[in-house]
Amino acid sequence: MSSDALSTPVLRGLAASVLVAAIPHATHLPVWVSALIPAALMLRLGLRRPPARWLLVLLVLLCFAAVLARFHTIAGATAGGAFLSAMIALKFLETRNTRDAGLLICLTYFLAVSVFLTSESMATTAWVLASVGVTTVTLLILAAPEGPSLRQHLVHTGRILLQAAPIMLVLFVLFPRLPQPLWGMESGSTARTGLSDTMEPGSITQVIQSSEAAFRVEFAEGEPPAPPHYWRGPVFWQFDGRTWAQGERRSRELDEPEITGTTIEYTLMLAPHDRRWLFGLDLPLGADAEHERAAGYHLLAPEDVESVRRLQMRSALHYRLEPELPASRRQRALELPAQAAPLARELAARWRVEAEEPRDIVDQALTHFRERDFSYTLSPPATGEAPVDDFLFRTQSGYCEHYASAFTVLMRAAGIPARVVTGYLGGETNDMGDYMLVRQSDAHAWSEVWLPERGWTRVDPTQAVSSERVESGAGSIAGADDQLALLSRSDGWLKQAALAWDAVHHTWNRVVVGYGPEMQQRLLQRLGLADLGRYAMAVLAIMSAGVALAGVWLLTARRPAPMEPAQRYWSKALARLRRAGIEPALDEGPRDLAARVRRERPDLAPAFGRVVHSYIALRYRPQVPEDALARLRRAVHAFRPRKRAHETRTAERAGTQNPQPVER
């Protein structure tokens, strides 16, 4: 059966399966791979048979080289995905029989499911389910080409998937999850929206274009604390005149924050952003997952956050940070490149002379922003070589990163330790899901200045210019994306619908996508199966070992036992006879076979007769002559039949032969 040529319905089904499985990959595949897939599908369907093998080998090599040239690797989600997709297209091109088709179906399943490495949204899930369905229908058609109708196949597929659902559910809940990946992964290959590890004019403006969720928060007490909600993210120390970078990494002698008010507990569902930091309200104190505290008092996960994380977190709303600032960090917080912002330095020097204490300088700067003609816009005019001076004295319009950057530079120039904090500001409360949603469009940057006795103190210079931004979010700012504003900031049913949809989304992320080791442990505890996880790994290991052993046994058992020499020569002769067109029957002894050869191929009879004679002498005589084996070897060696010498007997036999296909 496996050598059967494939029927058209099977080929069409395969084409549809591959296409459906590949579509969600299209966004992150190189263009040539995206083009290769439909081209290969159409070519194969048009040709009706696979192209020459050398062409395929050439194409495989080309694809390999192209992927290598583009990504410099063949492993990993993106490069591997691109290579796999290209290979599937080429495999389809060379598919000729049931075996090829089966392999292609397995590859298609793999391609379909591997989408989840990049996206786990509900839409993706629905699409992958459809893809699995189409592929399964193709498998059913392949199993019985002349079987039921397509409609019956569709119903059957639906039934199989439904029946498989309970098995999936049990395995999904109980299969042990790992808190750590098995091996290291490349990171940052797939661009995700989110804050980056540097800040320069324009970087946050880009983030704000997206209405994607950054994270969702459920407060333990139900009600969120009073606004404003500043969600602390990466903190920047190092400035080169244009770009802010994290700089300070030493966090060993970091003092515990001094908590002066209430702390608040909440659950944070963090969307993957491919960076290590975790976001927390005001001053995050800790999380239930493994983490460390950075020098800027924001939290870092041990690995990049590449899938939805569910975190139990605790924050302080009133606190005092580093009332005693170590000299090294103070130094770090005052550094300014020598040539950067000369005008700003002049201004700051003037303020410093006028002010009595640091606090006055801060007020002076905020007043400066408020009273001069500063404006707040998402599309500020371009700044030149010295962005801070340009902003402060020429364009005077910008977005939060401009203000935070300029303000921090002014403070440092005035001798006040200062740093830039990025994160999110605000978030909307979703009554339906009882949680707070913080979107990428809520991204924000502000400053922290170090004041004697008070320690690090948050100052948001943007607030001085546009208190609206702080109070109602980026959507209210002129220049924000219109659709975004409409969707997330307007009142009325549209907003209600958007919030309802987001509630569904949140539940999905919380229950399905966020189901990880912690949630599994909690669930198992609630089910009274807390110890299960501990044994599951051992059971899994034993099972894998068993499967491996069985595989080894099967492989060795398949190997035929070595033949003794006489048998080996005899089978060689039989193989040659078979090639000459005479098929020895199972129930045919050597003598009968020789008689048939005499009848059907008299030209072979003498040579084969010698083989039979010496074989019988060797196997059946009571006294085996000493040179019998050598004689058999010689006879077999001399027996070299040609394929078909004469058609003499065949015509004669035709009269008694039944022309029907014959079972052998």
Next chain:
Amino acid sequence: MTALSGIRAGVDQWFQRRTASTGPRVALNRRRLFILPTGLGCTFAATLGLLLFGSLNYGASLGFALTFLLTGCGVIGMLESYRNLEGLAFTFAPPPAVFAGEVAQFPVEIEAPARERWAVELGREGTGQTIRRVAPGVPTIVQLARETRHRGHVPLPRLTVASRWPLLLFCVWSRLEPAVSALVYPAPIDHGYARPWADGAEIDATGTGGEEDFAGLREYRPGDSPRRIAWKALARTDELRVKAFEAATADDTWLDWASLEGLAHEARLEQLCAWVLAAERTGRAYGLILPDARIAPASGPEHRRRCLEALALAAPAGPAAT
């Protein structure tokens, strides 16, 4: 015998025990069915393994979900494969007799209780035919062809019934040991010996001499033509008697094994077989003499069958005959 071949022999015996046939009808039950993953099934399992490791590594929750969904599909596919053969009943019947060298067609009746079955493969390992669909309640009849080479009883060899429906991931199979065989007559080959009757003296289809040569009644012997039975006498006396004819005895043709000197045993049987067919065509009465059997002259399809059967089952040549 190595340990491995010992194991294999043991496995074979175990199969033998479980699949031993008890009659012409075999119903596939739990004991008789075996299941193993196919090559595609192993590939599928490897795919699932890769997906599982990918999901573990990337912590992709939905990767787990879909991997397990596919695992579930595999399990359901396994159960459905089993249910595709479970309960299927095969009834074997002897095929019509053929001459050696022809193909014997063994009829097999397949019944499916309850469910319809798809793509059931039936035949010897490797080759065989796929039965597209077995409808529930309606017996499906399949002809299994077997090429014959020698006369005698040719049994239907051990069969494999298998199914990989619906997902090709598992192969459920069972061995059938049908206790049927085809009767194979010798090949009717004319080796060129003169017929033991004169071709010129063809007689009419009634096949015997005239009524005037009636020679009285004699006891019925097996092989006598029903046309010669004395029906009136039977009605009168309740004894089966046959009208004997003087001329008939004189004209009877004897097809004698011993007359074919110079031919090998099997060749003689082939020649006799050709003669039986020819004599039956002429309509004359003919008898058959074999080393181990003797059939009185008669004619008709039933007589022909008896003669051919005797030829088919004649004892093989002893050492002297060859």
